[in-house]
């Protein structure tokens with residue numbers, strides 16, 4: 001496995017997962033899921049998304065991938081990142097700044113997946129990306145620094161945390177498919193993935 005990849009299986013127990021899910025459900029009412037589009041073609045993603053934090057990741061036909069402070073349809077600022085997630089970041093990310101974005105991906109049906117990509121829309125490429133999975137298990141693929149070349153599959157189950165830091169921060173990764181029916185957590189099945197990211201460059205600390 002590429003250095004900097006850290007895996008914490010079932011880091012959240014079932015009760016913690018349920019209580020976080022309840023908080024997310026309430027926030028999603030105000031921060032509705034939207035369907036991002038591929039740049040230039042406008043083809044919709046197979047996952048739905050929303051964000052929490054001062055910046056959210058969005059994408060559409062005309063402007064492509066970017067971070068912005070407001071929801072693309074409601075135009076309201078994103079709601080804050082839930083405290084429990086900030087606590088997980090502080091406990092595990094080993095990074096002095098708080099995350100600015102928590103992207104929520106909802107893999108809602110049999111076709112939901114995420115193609116091989118790198119997270120490179122963040123100016124801060126040093127801060128790790130923190131990922132928490134809820135609901136059905138995902139076949140997560142992680143390769144190296146090039147699109148081609150060997151990759152590993154890891155099954156991400158509900159409550160699992162992954163950190164992409166160090167070299168792994170720049171690794172190609174994606175979700176090949178979801179094992180529908182593998183968890184009872186979400187009422188209608190499917191999977192939620194939450195990734196926390198630092199977007200703006202780290203502050204330079206001087207004496």
Ligand SMILES: O=C(O)CCC(=O)C(=O)O
Nearest residue numbers: 105119131140175193195
């Ligand atoms: O759903 C996942 O586990 C990965 C999500 C991801 O790679 C992303 O949102 O950039």
Ligand SMILES: [Fe+2]
Nearest residue numbers: 117118119173
């Ligand atoms: Fe990613």
